[in-house]
Amino acid sequence: MLIITFILLLGLFFGIRRAYRNTFDVQVQKVEIPLDLPQNKEINILHLSDMHLENLSITPQTLYEKVKDLNIDLIALTGDQLERQKNIQPFMEYIKVLKQLNAPLGIYVVFGNHDYLLHKHHLELFRKTLESHGCIVLQNENRVLQLGDTVLNIIGIDDFSTRRSNIAKSYEGVKTGINLVLTHDPNVVLHMDDVPYDYLLSGHFHGGQIHWPKPYHLVKMGKLARMKIIKGLHYRNGKPYYISEGLGQTGVNIRTGCRPEITLHTLKGKESEKITRAS
DSSP states (O other), X not given: OHHHHHHHHHHHHHHHHHHHHHTTOOEEEEEEEEESSOTTOEEEEEEEOOOOGGGOOSOHHHHHHHHTTSOOSEEEEESOOOSOGGGHHHHHHHHHHHHTTOOTTOEXXXXXXXXXXXXXXXXXXXXXXXXXXXXXXXXXXXEEEEETTEEEEEEXXXXXXXTOOOHHHHTTTOOXXXXXXXXXXXXXXXXXXXXXXXXXXXXXXXXXXBOSSOOGGGGGGOHHHHTTOOSEEEEEXXXXXXXXXXXXXXXXXXXXXXXXXXXXXXEEETTXXXXXXXX
């Protein structure tokens, strides 16, 4: 009996050790989306989600090394950056390396449910600190960019899981153009059947984080999870949306059956190649 117990404990030890090591194994995913753009036009978006500074295994320098050679026009952070006031300044070290990428269209940030664990005045401090570092924070807000003959509307819908989403307010003033939606909880897409968007970026599910044998714990996280839609590229009524597996972790700093993710989304003219996804 003691031998069996020892073997089980040893197996558990090595299993947890492997799951912890997985948090360092960052995958760089590349996605191409054909949109109504001029044939020779493309917009490259670096997408980071669920960084969770409290349980983030990669350093700012490691992040920089992973992305420094990518062609990046715009950087999108889709929520759950941190949850403790003491981590606001450490998080800015990651923003500093992202600024070194010189993305000409800027860095855009939306908040997730964990960001809203900050006290109200600390959340306001977080927003102001991000803005002082050159980021554009969108809480049910949008920005309109004129890119030659192309209009790009960047629409930030606030967190759905904490009932802060206001789709109508997010779209105020938006007219024609390419509508890029940034949000944290992808479940909001189920309420956007009559809302015009060309591509939606989100996170929230971590790909399950502990995806073994299946991520049963996600069923409480909304209808999409119950539909087994928890990561990657999906379509609703012909409109594409993407769910990142996230870069950090919550609870315990382990991953099984999934890996931390950095994503490069390339929006291309419709006559370009078909959608592809590769590591």
